[in-house]
Amino acid sequence: MKACPQTMYSGARLSKDRLGSPCLVPDTSTGGNFFNSLSRLLPVAIALMVTAVALAFVVLPAGASIQDAAIANPEYRAFPVIGSRVAIWVVAQLHLMFAAFVLAVPMFAVIIEIIGMVTKDKRYDALAHEFTKLLSVSFSLTATLGALMVVMLVVLYPRLTEYMVSIFSWTFFPYILLFFLEAVFLYSYYYGWGKFSPKVHLTLGICLNIVGTAIMFIADAWLTFMNTPNGISETGALVSMADAVNNFIWMPINIHRMIANVAFGGSIAAAYGAYKYLGARTPEEKAHYDWMGYVGNFISISALLPLPFAGYWLGKEIYAYSQSLGITLMGGTFSWLFIIQAILIGNLFLAANYYLWLSMERIEGAERFRKFIKYLLASIAVTFLVWATPHSLVASIEEARQMGGSNHPMLGVLGVMSAKNTAVNILILTTYISFLLYRRGNKEPTVSWAKAGQNAQLAIFVGAISLVIFLGIYGYFVEARVRIALSVPQVLAVLFTMISVTIIDIYLFKGAKSRGEIKWGKMPDRAQYALFFITITFAWTMGLMGYVRAGMRQHWHVFGVMRDTSPDAFTPTLGFASNVISVTVLIFFLFIAVVFWLTGLPSKKDWEPKDARQSTSDEEVSA
Amino acid sequence: MNTGLKILLFVLAVLAFYSYVGNTVPQKITYPPETAELSGDMTTDELVEAGAQIVAGKGTCLGCHTVGSTVEASSLRFPDLGNIGGIAGTRIEGKSALEYLAESLYDPAKYIVEGFLPGMPVVSRPPIGLTDNEILAVMAYLQSLGGTATITLATTHSFTGQGASESSAAAPAVALGAGLDGQGVFDTYMCATCHNIDLPDRLVGPSLFDVGSRLTRGEIYEAVMDPDATIAEGYPGVVMATTLGASGFYQKVSPEEIRSLVNFLVEHTGN
Numbered sequence: 102m103k104a105c106p107q108t109m110y111s112g113a114r115l116s117k118d119r120l121g122s123p124c125l126v127p128d129t130s131t132g133g134n135f136f137n138s139l140s141r142l143l144p145v146a147i148a149l150m151v152t153a154v155a156l157a158f159v160v161l162p163a164g165a166s167i168q169d170a171a172i173a174n175p176e177y178r179a180f181p182v183i184g185s186r187v188a189i190w191v192v193a194q195l196h197l198m199f200a201a202f203v204l205a206v207p208m209f210a211v212i213i214e215i216i217g218m219v220t221k222d223k224r225y226d227a228l229a230h231e232f233t234k235l236l237s238v239s240f241s242l243t244a245t246l247g248a249l250m251v252v253m254l255v256v257l258y259p260r261l262t263e264y265m266v267s268i269f270s271w272t273f274f275p276y277i278l279l280f281f282l283e284a285v286f287l288y289s290y291y292y293g294w295g296k297f298s299p300k301v302h303l304t305l306g307i308c309l310n311i312v313g314t315a316i317m318f319i320a321d322a323w324l325t326f327m328n329t330p331n332g333i334s335e336t337g338a339l340v341s342m343a344d345a346v347n348n349f350i351w352m353p354i355n356i357h358r359m360i361a362n363v364a365f366g367g368s369i370a371a372a373y374g375a376y377k378y379l380g381a382r383t384p385e386e387k388a389h390y391d392w393m394g395y396v397g398n399f400i401s402i403s404a405l406l407p408l409p410f411a412g413y414w415l416g417k418e419i420y421a422y423s424q425s426l427g428i429t430l431m432g433g434t435f436s437w438l439f440i441i442q443a444i445l446i447g448n449l450f451l452a453a454n455y456y457l458w459l460s461m462e463r464i465e466g467a468e469r470f471r472k473f474i475k476y477l478l479a480s481i482a483v484t485f486l487v488w489a490t491p492h493s494l495v496a497s498i499e500e501a502r503q504m505g506g507s508n509h510p511m512l513g514v515l516g517v518m519s520a521k522n523t524a525v526n527i528l529i530l531t532t533y534i535s536f537l538l539y540r541r542g543n544k545e546p547t548v549s550w551a552k553a554g555q556n557a558q559l560a561i562f563v564g565a566i567s568l569v570i571f572l573g574i575y576g577y578f579v580e581a582r583v584r585i586a587l588s589v590p591q592v593l594a595v596l597f598t599m600i601s602v603t604i605i606d607i608y609l610f611k612g613a614k615s616r617g618e619i620k621w622g623k624m625p626d627r628a629q630y631a632l633f634f635i636t637i638t639f640a641w642t643m644g645l646m647g648y649v650r651a652g653m654r655q656h657w658h659v660f661g662v663m664r665d666t667s668p669d670a671f672t673p674t675l676g677f678a679s680n681v682i683s684v685t686v687l688i689f690f691l692f693i694a695v696v697f698w699l700t701g702l703p704s705k706k707d708w709e710p711k712d713a714r715q716s717t718s719d720e721e722v723s724a
Numbered sequence: 725m726n727t728g729l730k731i732l733l734f735v736l737a738v739l740a741f742y743s744y745v746g747n748t749v750p751q752k753i754t755y756p757p758e759t760a761e762l763s764g765d766m767t768t769d770e771l772v773e774a775g776a777q778i779v780a781g782k783g784t785c786l787g788c789h790t791v792g793s794t795v796e797a798s799s800l801r802f803p804d805l806g807n808i809g810g811i812a813g814t815r816i817e818g819k820s821a822l823e824y825l826a827e828s829l830y831d832p833a834k835y836i837v838e839g840f841l842p843g844m845p846v847v848s849r850p851p852i853g854l855t856d857n858e859i860l861a862v863m864a865y866l867q868s869l870g871g872t873a874t875i876t877l878a879t880t881h882s883f884t885g886q887g888a889s890e891s892s893a894a895a896p897a898v899a900l901g902a903g904l905d906g907q908g909v910f911d912t913y914m915c916a917t918c919h920n921i922d923l924p925d926r927l928v929g930p931s932l933f934d935v936g937s938r939l940t941r942g943e944i945y946e947a948v949m950d951p952d953a954t955i956a957e958g959y960p961g962v963v964m965a966t967t968l969g970a971s972g973f974y975q976k977v978s979p980e981e982i983r984s985l986v987n988f989l990v991e992h993t994g995n
Contacts, residue, residue: 425784
């Protein structure tokens, strides 16, 4: 007997091959105060609530009486004033932002802890602990927002929720179990700092990361299924849950999110450093938080560099699933969204470079590289402008006639993928050069092969940039299908350059002579605002990409399977979406401000009655 | 100024800037496509006009294809349709223009124009889900591009009957049914008309009196969802699939209802 009924899009499925720095030791007291107790209990309570909801979903549909009741239930319910779509949009986005942060911090906290263990430098351990401090409250907020989102889905979108549960019912149990485990590992990792042997503590951190990543992978299955449904019959009935989970964009989204989470989490940690730096009163505090901001930003930008490559893979899989879905995403309705994205990413690179250039001001010996900054700025400006050039312009009929169409005779050439891919790759390489200059700011190589090594690095750069530009130009003279494939060697050239030059650099500056010291804490305030700018831009970019991921389905809850028949079935304007994203990001930052405040609370002086404070003061005066 | 306030103002300024950027680009609301209203007495010219609307709207054809593009063919990702009416009859030897156009819409992966990659979705299935009549209108419009349209709604071809049903075109692909139990599904879709459930006597189809002891749960599931996969000896094929298809069973029934039906049948072991 042949297998069960064919899955949807089986044709597409077949097309896939794969079925000397100062150190301020932070306050490590964890305290047994109200906030800590609350943060320990809240996630467990929320997990219980989510478990109850999930169990209700799994168990209840079996009863005929409940099914009868479901007949009377509406497909949608309206949320007052702002409507159901905006309500669930804002809550889901806030949940995602906090979840990204909570998943990312343990990743780099563990890495920093390992660096501390290997180098036996205590300040790394202290830094990792300080990053982890932000997790406690954030974890509670993530869980609260997640529970709120589940409740809103049940109430506002019962038909969609019921269908999703019918497909993924059994994935909820491991999800809840992992959630409990994450709470256990997270709090034992945080509160167990210094209480266990380093190896045991590190193991807790690694377990926390594994569990956190598994949670994200499960949740990603639900959301990616909505875009590229798989493992179902033509009527939408489940045929294979494994295929439903492993749909076309599941793994690309997993990888993209892991990298993006680190970039976003690093930027939040950097913003925390910037916030503390601006409020610091002593040079030691300033030095410590300057360093913290630098490390956070370094993590963030390091993760940002490979992110576009993960994005390429994601885009490729969307096209592999459905050309029309891919074209809806990249052309037509959403083509202008990617111009906004170019402005956001361009701003990220610009701000990251600006921060690095300002950082070089505090390095003795780095002034010799100052002359290169104007060239780097010019490269960023040009590539930024090319990337943000639209293919077709907003023009009046008269203007369009004068141009001979909606494409500008000169600028229209820059609005195509050949030019944009080239610009992005050069932009990444420029940022990498800024980092290299920063890295060698106060260093002088002493190895015998220094000149040859630097020449080799230069040759690699020249070769890679030449290849990227050549392929970009060549793309104008070949067929579309060849042109699309040219992005792969461009990306590989950039990756090869970054890896090979870094390896050479590490050995080149081994035992290097120092030209001066790094004066931590000697940073202008505007550098801290550059860090805030990066964080805001990251958050806004996340919001925009969240919008397009859902928006590309257009009038489908589950693409091609379940139509959106609600009054919100239309795709709103980019302006409306931008306003929703801005409000969401503002709410997120207000929450983050609360997180920062709560995180700093244990290090404040204990409260004393006014009389006691007065008498202490009098005693001090008389003494 | 207080540091916290400064940071807040900075955040507000950056957010306002990004909102401004988002509001500066072209603004467009995209509404769900509406099913075209086609009546049997439409002339070919009216059908061409309706087809042009479907091509630009519900069919989403212009998301990929161009019509009369002056750009070189090698630069296009999908074939230009500017002269399709003139060349459709010559694309595949021995295939008429009508059959070629029908095949390119119902089974687009079967023939790929040289120099292009496969990628076109079947327009009669979700997410596009055009009905037979809507596809005829599209074909009439395509005929008119560089050729003469001859198609009417009375025209038939090899794929006639394979379009999305009128009801499913307007309704969600997944309508979660009425929450029926197994017996309810069996009764609602009048399975007893062809299958005896209480006695071992055969009707049009085999008796289901002891189906639970003859077939596994998976085999019953397959027999419902894909009746022609395995035909019981001595019975004609196609009948059940056609009957259920015509009743809208596959569009209306929910996954839960199918499970309930299978559970209901599994319990019938002949005892």
